[in-house]
């Protein structure tokens with residue numbers, strides 16, 4: 001048996017019998033974690049995937065684009081839907097409207113730093129208004145058919161760091177876990193995620209804490225768990241163009257060496273991803289949307305920049321697949337001439 005990473009013993013919610021076995025999750029990421037990408041990540045070892053966040057008001061008013069974000073019909077494996085908003089009634093009605101959806105948890109976003117979200121007092125702005133945060137959490141829990149989880153940051157800014165208070169409040173309200181990105185709202189994505197604070201939250205709460213921030217490979221996954229003793233780790237940017245991060249984390253959990261990802265495998269997975277996006281969005285949009293993954297993929301291979309340029313030059317699925325198949329056949333991006 002490989003040595004287990006050190007985790008704090010926690011109280012699991014009996015409604016989530018699968019939670020003890022969940023060690024990693026794909027973060028909700030707007031514009032990134034759509035269904036094809038969630039499926040790719042799951043296929044490579046992600047224990048659970050989250051949809052991009054959806055506006056509670058958008059869901060309440062029946063916005064077609066918003067509803068598409070939470071399309072999980074028939075999706076296999078563990079999946080969470082995340083909502084954001086500042087109006088407890090809209091949050092409650094979103095939870096009610098979502099109640100027929102295929103999902104394992106409904107997550108509330110208390111961490112988004114984006115101006116357009118916080119200016120309406122949603123996302124991380126709620127960390128600075130705990131009475132409203134409490135009201136929202138209560139109203140979503142009251143309407144949701146599935147357990148309600150929460151994702152927070154460490155506080156609004158360095159002067160108002162309050163994650164322990166927020167965590168205890170959420171635990172008291174009955175959430176089965178809290179995910180924390182180890183930055184304040186004012187940090188946005190700058191500096192480093194504060195893993196000491198994640199460790200403190202783990203110590204403070206009896207329920208599982210999901211650590212989040214700056215895990216990019218198996219080694220940093222191991223370091224985060226060793227440092228914080230968190231129950232599981234949520235991966236955001238580290239999965240873009242690199243869904244293999246999930247197989248790396250699995251290898252760490254199972255005491256194996258991190259797998260080497262061959263160039264041909266990168267091509268194969270990228271082809272699957274393009275096919276999935278095109279099936280969901282049509283050719284133009286589908287080919288466009290994979291670009292942000294391609295931009296981060298094939299790193300370290302000489303000739304990767306040229307391969308990317310070739311792929312960016314077309315919005316035709318057949319052409320993209322030909323380029324990738326050709327490169328994969330030869331096993332080297334350098335042979336792809338512009």
Ligand SMILES: Cc1cc2nc3c(=O)[nH]c(=O)nc-3n(C[C@H](O)[C@H](O)[C@H](O)COP(=O)(O)O)c2cc1C
Pocket residue numbers: 027028029030031032052053082109111112151181212213214215234235236237238
């Ligand atoms: C493009 C992008 C979109 C994001 N969208 C969401 C979102 O919809 N909901 C959310 O809770 N966090 C969102 N986040 C934050 C991530 O889920 C995660 O908390 C953050 O990136 C830190 O983790 P990382 O260092 O693993 O990326 C987003 C981050 C990025 C980069």
